Amino acid sequence: MIIKSINIKNFRSYYGNNHVDFSDGLTLIIGGNGDGKTTFFESLEWLMNTTVDGKRAENISEKRKSELLPGESDETSVSMVFEHDGDKELVKRFRFYKNQDGSVSLNDYEFVGYNNGAERIRQNGASMLDNCFESEIRRYCMFKGESNLNIFAREETAIKKLVETFSDIKQFDDLETLSITCESKSQSVVAREMQNDKKTADKAKELNNNIRYTDDKINKIIEDIHTLEHNIHTYTDIINQIETIQETSEKWQDIKKRIASLEEKKTKYSTGAKIDYNTMLLDEYWILKPFGNILNEYSNKVTKLSTEKRRQEREEDRRRAEEKAKHEIIEGIQQLANGAEPLPWNLPDRETMLDMINDEVCKVCGRPAPKGSEAYNFMLQKLEGYVNHIKQQQIIKTEKENSDEEPPLFSKSYIEELNYRKIRFCDSEAESWIAKLTPDIYETIDFVNKQKERLEQVKMDLQDAMTERDNLLIQSPGLTAEALDKSFSDYRGNYEAKESANVRLAELNADLKVWKGKKEGYLSEYNHLEPTSSMSKLYQKIHNVFNTILSAVEKAKENNIESFITLLQDNANEYLQKLNINDFHGIIKLQRQPNGSAEILLESSNGSLITNPNGALKTTMYMSVLFAVSKITTLKRDKGYPLIFDAPTSSFEDVKEEVFYNVIDKIEKQCIIATKDLLVNKGNGIKELNIDKINQLSCSVYRIQKVDGFNEHDLSTIQTTITKIK
Amino acid sequence: MAAALLYEEWAKRNPYWEKRYEESVIKKFTDYGKGESSFKEGRGKLFGAGYEIIIIAFFIGLYYNQRKKLIADSTKRKSLGQPIQYWGNHDSGKDRKAYPKIRDYMFIALVAKSDIDFIALDKDEINLRKAVDILMDTMEEYINWGLDFIEDKVLSDSSYFYAPTAFLDVFLGFDANMADEDETTEPEEL
Numbered sequence A: 001m002i003i004k005s006i007n008i009k010n011f012r013s014y015y016g017n018n019h020v021d022f023s024d025g026l027t028l029i030i031g032g033n034g035d036g037k038t039t040f041f042e043s044l045e046w047l048m049n050t051t052v053d054g055k056r057a058e059n060i061s062e063k064r065k066s067e068l069l070p071g072e073s074d075e076t077s078v079s080m081v082f083e084h085d086g087d088k089e090l091v092k093r094f095r096f097y098k099n100q101d102g103s104v105s106l107n108d109y110e111f112v113g114y115n116n117g118a119e120r121i122r123q124n125g126a127s128m129l130d131n132c133f134e135s136e137i138r139r140y141c142m143f144k145g146e147s148n149l150n151i152f153a154r155e156e157t158a159i160k161k162l163v164e165t166f167s168d169i170k171q172f173d174d175l176e177t178l179s180i181t182c183e184s185k186s187q188s189v190v191a192r193e194m195q196n197d198k199k200t201a202d203k204a205k206e207l208n209n210n211i212r213y214t215d216d217k218i219n220k221i222i223e224d225i226h227t228l229e230h231n232i233h234t235y236t237d238i239i240n241q242i243e244t245i246q247e248t249s250e251k252w253q254d255i256k257k258r259i260a261s262l263e264e265k266k267t268k269y270s271t272g273a274k275i276d277y278n279t280m281l282l283d284e285y286w287i288l289k290p291f292g293n294i295l296n297e298y299s300n301k302v303t304k305l306s307t308e309k310r311r312q313e314r315e316e317d318r319r320r321a322e323e324k325a326k327h328e329i330i331e332g333i334q335q336l337a338n339g340a341e342p343l344p345w346n347l348p349d350r351e352t353m354l355d356m357i358n359d360e361v362c363k364v365c366g367r368p369a370p371k372g373s374e375a376y377n378f379m380l381q382k383l384e385g386y387v388n389h390i391k392q393q394q395i396i397k398t399e400k401e402n403s404d405e406e407p408p409l410f411s412k413s414y415i416e417e418l419n420y421r422k423i424r425f426c427d428s429e430a431e432s433w434i435a436k437l438t439p440d441i442y443e444t445i446d447f448v449n450k451q452k453e454r455l456e457q458v459k460m461d462l463q464d465a466m467t468e469r470d471n472l473l474i475q476s477p478g479l480t481a482e483a484l485d486k487s488f489s490d491y492r493g494n495y496e497a498k499e500s501a502n503v504r505l506a507e508l509n510a511d512l513k514v515w516k517g518k519k520e521g522y523l524s525e526y527n528h529l530e531p532t533s534s535m536s537k538l539y540q541k542i543h544n545v546f547n548t549i550l551s552a553v554e555k556a557k558e559n560n561i562e563s564f565i566t567l568l569q570d571n572a573n574e575y576l577q578k579l580n581i582n583d584f585h586g587i588i589k590l591q592r593q594p595n596g597s598a599e600i601l602l603e604s605s606n607g608s609l610i611t612n613p614n615g616a617l618k619t620t621m622y623m624s625v626l627f628a629v630s631k632i633t634t635l636k637r638d639k640g641y642p643l644i645f646d647a648p649t650s651s652f653e654d655v656k657e658e659v660f661y662n663v664i665d666k667i668e669k670q671c672i673i674a675t676k677d678l679l680v681n682k683g684n685g686i687k688e689l690n691i692d693k694i695n696q697l698s699c700s701v702y703r704i705q706k707v708d709g710f711n712e713h714d715l716s717t718i719q720t721t722i723t724k725i726k
Numbered sequence B: 001m002a003a004a005l006l007y008e009e010w011a012k013r014n015p016y017w018e019k020r021y022e023e024s025v026i027k028k029f030t031d032y033g034k035g036e037s038s039f040k041e042g043r044g045k046l047f048g049a050g051y052e053i054i055i056i057a058f059f060i061g062l063y064y065n066q067r068k069k070l071i072a073d074s075t076k077r078k079s080l081g082q083p084i085q086y087w088g089n090h091d092s093g094k095d096r097k098a099y100p101k102i103r104d105y106m107f108i109a110l111v112a113k114s115d116i117d118f119i120a121l122d123k124d125e126i127n128l129r130k131a132v133d134i135l136m137d138t139m140e141e142y143i144n145w146g147l148d149f150i151e152d153k154v155l156s157d158s159s160y161f162y163a164p165t166a167f168l169d170v171f172l173g174f175d176a177n178m179a180d181e182d183e184t185t186e187p188e189e190l
Helices: A037-047 A062-067 A125-132 A158-166 A170-196 A201-273 A277-283 A286-336 A350-359 A374-405 A414-425 A428-474 A481-485 A490-527 A534-579 A615-637 A654-666 A691-695 B006-011 B021-029 B036-041 B050-064 B101-113 B118-122 B128-156 B166-172
Strands: A002-011 A014-021 A026-030 A073-083 A087-098 A104-116 A120-124 A142-144 A587-592 A598-603 A643-646 A671-675 A679-681 A687-689 A700-706 A720-724 B016-018 B077-079
Touching: A002 A037, A014 A037, A014 A062, A014 A720, A026 A654, A037 A073, A037 A087, A037 A142, A037 A643, A037 A671, A087 A125, A104 A125, A120 A125, A158 A534, A158 A615, A170 A201, A170 A534, A201 A428, A201 A481, A201 A490, A277 A286, A277 A428, A277 B050, A277 B166, A286 A414, A286 A428, A286 B050, A286 B101, A286 B118, A286 B166, A350 A374, A414 B006, A414 B101, A414 B118, A490 A534, A534 A587, A534 A615, A534 A654, A587 A615, A598 A615, A615 A643, B006 B101, B006 B128, B016 B021, B016 B128, B021 B050, B021 B128, B050 B101, B050 B128, B050 B166, B101 B128, B118 B128
Parallel strands: A026 A671, A026 A700, A142 A643, A643 A671
Antiparallel strands: A002 A014, A002 A073, A073 A087, A087 A104, A104 A120, A587 A598, A679 A687, A700 A720, B016 B077
């Protein structure tokens, strides 16, 4: 069976008709979170579900529903064209009507199939689907999420059903029933004959008692073994459950730690990106960036003022010094005026001098000194000298007094204040501080821009982590955040109980072997009894034959099951190697459990169990088993069947994802995978296709996306579009 | 008593600005008129105290080397509550720092740009008040031009200064030589 195309109409976010053609190999449906991948998968699930009523109001496109006026109607449908012994088509649909009160009624549900041969023949859809894609095969073809890939964990009877469906074991059923009946009846006949025979009656009776006793023992042991096996299975279930939760819990804790770390970074980058450039102008003095020349201007002005002030001060000092020097010269002249040793200037005094001049007599020597005589002139000169001296003394005195009170030329010192500021603010340190503002500003701007970029990235990473956290809860039905947060203390108790049960089981199995050996011995003795009756001997021989046939049938059946499991295991390991090329992958071991279920284990080549393979290895391990099942299905049915996955690779890293798709691309099998892989973050929450990686693949690729402009609170604004990329 | 310093006398003053900028610029960008308590809460304005936009306006006028005389009618003028000596003294709210040195640089600029005969001032031929008046005139004229510049931008685009780097860009547009490009660096003759 090859799915050629599907058409999804008015199914939830798929508004109107949405058509996808599939290739025979891999088709990728790529979309981000919330873009409609799971809805796409569920539309196929809905189409292929033959067990429930498909008329479901929740499947109607809200957008289309909201557009309808009362009285109007439209259709929700999913149809699939496929090839299986000729072209066929399946259509599931119903109509929805908008009532006058705004409610919606559903009607006209049908699930039909069409055989598109020369004549288009209508059939019952469910029958056609079950004929072409039987439910036993479908169960191994469609997988939602990464956690559902382990088919044996999902369904306990999976291996049994697989064996029954795809091995030749059923052919043994009639033969086995017949062999058991023959052996049992012949045994009864022999027992009866032996007890009736006189020669063997006592021994037969004793052996019968012994056999009955050993049977009781064996039955009791088997019963105990079954109980133990049941307990072990229960412990295993609980342990597995806890381990599943533990794994989810570990993932949960990892995501929580990541979110906390991202929140911390967000706060840090927010703080860094929150710098207010306006206030930085003042707080960090950025406003002084162009101030350099004003500082120079100030410095030059103050220098000139200081220089001028000093010049004027020097000039004034000089003037005053000259004045002082002049007085000293006058004094000097006066000292030299009388030549020889003169009389003191005050002898004779002014009144005596005036008397002598008036009397024209020198009263010092007693000689006359008439007017005009040399002595008379000398007396006049002496008087003038006296007066001048007094005057000079007065002048000197006045000057001295004046000189003490004269204000300084500069009584204020504002220029010194300015100069002080110049020294303080215009030195080289201050200049380089201002010069450094420019690189500081640009460095800060650069830093802020980088912080903003980092912040954007962190916000996107945070959004992704939160989506991952939400998805983890969605993919873990029944688990709550609280349950994931709490510790799983009963793990150890269950583990120890299982270990102890296994020890007891081994003991019981050993006992069983002993008792079975005893029974074999009794039966052998029984078979070797030699009755006297020839009929008894004949019955004995016939029973031996039936017994041998029964053993052979049981062994053959067991061998058949083993070889089916080996075939499945070998094929799974081939795929595992391909999916993990150049990487460690171990060996898949399918282990049958006493209750008939199976477990997928991973072993190292030295036989040791790999108890906790990483997420990607685990996923490829389960997928390998699925591919192997699918391959065997193809071999047994002589037809291929598609494998359809919704987001199977959540735990893959980029590199793994690339290898994975390259391998799947080359597996000759129809595979439809809805995934959010192969997208790259473009910032602001926008994701784009990684065209380089996609171009390396030969498969068909579709991009599904929510149409922009939706209202985040209004479902009727959500619409998914499908675009063919290649 | 020691003689008053020119700086101190200047810092006691409070520049006048034209009332017409009160709504269009000062209240638009600062918490002017909101009172201390609400000021501290942070009101989402670009700046805190009213004087901050006055400082911004002053430096815009200074770096553009443009002055504008204030309107003659003194009833149409107004001054801030805080004299210059308090400008930049306190953290004006969350994530802010004090920037008291801004006053020193404003004073330096005013001395550099004002036509005061300091020789005469030191000779006591003109008094201190007169010198401080000249400094204040220069300051007010720069502020007046700067306020006019800001108002003009706001009128042409009311959200102009709400771009995160709008005010910064104004100052990044100047380089250190721009404001005085016509001035000689040699000391001039007095």
